[in-house]
Amino acid sequence: MFVALPVIYVAVVQLFSVVQGAWLSLTNTSLLSPTTNEFVGLRNFGDIVGASNFPQVLIATLVCTAGTMGGARALGLRRAW
Secondary structure, eight states, X not given: OTTHHHHHHHHXXXXXXXXXXHHHHTBOOOSSOTXXXXXXXXXXXHHHHTSTTHHHHHHHHHHHHHHHHHHHHHHHHHHHO
């Protein structure tokens, strides 16, 4: 019982964040005026994939992610040793 309430709370907060992120990815909401938005569907994703520098940006993102995760794991293993 003591664990159930915090777990439910965290699950609800995370679910809200995931749903809000999914909704925002389907609109053209601006950070400067977040109250005005228009539903654009998958157009945002099409714009990203259709960009001329998409492969270069994707590779840079994967390298950065792999380096960060590898470094964090190495530091964690070193700390546990």
